[in-house]
Amino acid sequence: MYAEAPPADNRDEIPEAAYADGASWRLRGMATSDAARGTGLGRTVLEECFAVVRENGGRYLWCNARLVAVPFYERLGLEAVGPEFDIPGIGPHYVMWRAV
Ligand SMILES: CC(C)(COP(=O)(O)OP(=O)(O)OC[C@H]1O[C@@H](n2cnc3c(N)ncnc32)[C@H](O)[C@@H]1OP(=O)(O)O)[C@@H](O)C(=O)NCCC(=O)NCCS
DSSP: OEEOOOOGGGTTTSOGGGGSTTTEEEOOSOOOOTTTTTTTHHHHHHHHHHHHHHHTTOOEEEEEEEGGGHHHHHHTTOEEEEEEEEETTTEEEEEEEEEO
16 A cells, blocks of 8 residues: 555546545555455455555545455445456456545
8 A cells, every 4th residue: 555646537536635645545455365254354454554544644545446346345435436447367447435
């Protein structure tokens, strides 16, 4: 996770304040192990990420979410913004974001 503005293509759907320097942090490589999945670990990790963003002066978190992970992120309060796009070799994704 590191400070990075959301994609410019989503500027119509994400608050303008999220594009200010240092306002947004990008989450990458989110995963829990097969054995731990479904036990609340993903929620714990993501809630800690929200706290880290806040502690560093950020106000928004965003990510490129795999289509299969969209319901997980929605449960954690992120919103999908369009359009769906493909990352070759990985599959369909949406940009997702939330204020933290
Ligand atoms: C997505 C992933 C990180 C979720 O982690 P997890 O440890 O299983 O998530 P949790 O058990 O903490 O679930 C958190 C909440 O999301 C919900 N949730 C998780 N997966 C869900 C799904 N597919 N559909 C609907 N709700 C889901 C849980 O019910 C839970 O809700 P609650 O806290 O209100 O009870 C995990 O499934 C994973 O690593 N998947 C493979 C890698 C991947 O796709 N990563 C995302 C890349 S963008």
